[in-house]
Amino acid sequence: MHTSSINPDVIARATQRRGSVRVFDTIDPTRTAHVVVDLQNGFMAPGAICEIGTAREIVPNVNRISAALRAAGGLVVYIQNTLDAEAIRTWSTYLNYFCSPTRRQAMIETFTPGAEGHKLWPELEVLPQDLIVRKSRFGAFAPGSSDLHNILSGRGVDTLIITGTATQVCCESTARDAMMMNYKVFFIEDGNATFNDQEHNATLSAMAHTFCDVVSSDVIVTMLGDAASKPATKLVA
Numbered sequence: 648m649h650t651s652s653i654n655p656d657v658i659a660r661a662t663q664r665r666g667s668v669r670v671f672d673t674i675d676p677t678r679t680a681h682v683v684v685d686l687q688n689g690f691m692a693p694g695a696i697c698e699i700g701t702a703r704e705i706v707p708n709v710n711r712i713s714a715a716l717r718a719a720g721g722l723v724v725y726i727q728n729t730l731d732a733e734a735i736r737t738w739s740t741y742l743n744y745f746c747s748p749t750r751r752q753a754m755i756e757t758f759t760p761g762a763e764g765h766k767l768w769p770e771l772e773v774l775p776q777d778l779i780v781r782k783s784r785f786g787a788f789a790p791g792s793s794d795l796h797n798i799l800s801g802r803g804v805d806t807l808i809i810t811g812t813a814t815q816v817c818c819e820s821t822a823r824d825a826m827m828m829n830y831k832v833f834f835i836e837d838g839n840a841t842f843n844d845q846e847h848n849a850t851l852s853a854m855a856h857t858f859c860d861v862v863s864s865d866v867i868v869t870m871l872g873d874a875a876s877k878p879a880t881k882l883v884a
Contacts, residue, residue, distance in 0.1 A: 679722070706768065724798075727779060819854065826858045837863050
C-alpha cells in the first residue's frame with residue numbers, strides 16, 4: 648500500500664484559498680457513483696504487460712467502498728480499459744509513438760475485448776446491479792472515450808468516488824475531466840495505486856490543489872454510513 652501524503656505547500660495554499668484542504672462536508676449517496684478505474688487482469692495479474700503490484704493491495708478498500716455505497720443507495724461502475732479496432736484507429740498517436748512496436752502489440756492483445764487481460768480482476772466484488780463501462784482513452788470522460796457521462800447524468804449522478812489504477816494516468820485523467828464537467832469528486836488516497844509513492848503523491852497533491860476532495864477509504868465509508876443513517880426529509884404538503 649502507498650504511504651500517501653499531500654505536499655505541505657499544497658495544503659497551505661488550498662487552506663488559504665478555501666479555508667481547508669478538504670472540500671465537501673457531506674455526500675448524497677443516492678446521487679453518487681463509485682467509479683472503479685481499470686482494475687483488470689492486464690494491470691493486476693503478476694507478469695501482466697501493465698502490472699502494478701500495488702493495485703492488488705487496494706482491492707479490499709475498493710470493495711468496502713462499493714459495499715457502503717450500494718447499502719446507501721448509490722451506484723458502482725467498473726471501467727475497462729479497451730483497445731478495440733476503433734480505439735486502435737483513432738488513438739494512433741499513443742499506440743505508435745508512446746509504445747514500442749512490441750509493447751503496442753502486447754497492449755492490443757491484452758486489452759482487446761474477450762482477452763484475459765481485459766477482464767476485471769476476480770477479487771473485485773462485482774454484483775449484478777453494478778455497471779461495466781468500456782473506455783478507449785485514459786480518461787473515461789474524454790470525448791469519444793465512453794458513454795459514462797450520459798449514463799451518469801441519466802441517473803441523476805452528480806458526485807463521483809474515484810478508485811483504481813494507475814493513479815497518475817487513467818484515474819487522474821478521469822477525475823480532472825469529471826470536475827471540469829461539474830461533478831463533485833472524491834479521490835481516494837488508499838483506493839488508487841501506481842508504481843511508486845512519488846508518482847502517487849504527486850497526483851494526490853494536484854487533485855487536492857484544485858480538482859478533488861482527497862480522502863481515505865475510512866473517511867468516505869464513514870460519510871456514506873452517516874448519510875444513509877439520516878432519515879429522509881419529508882416534504883410539507
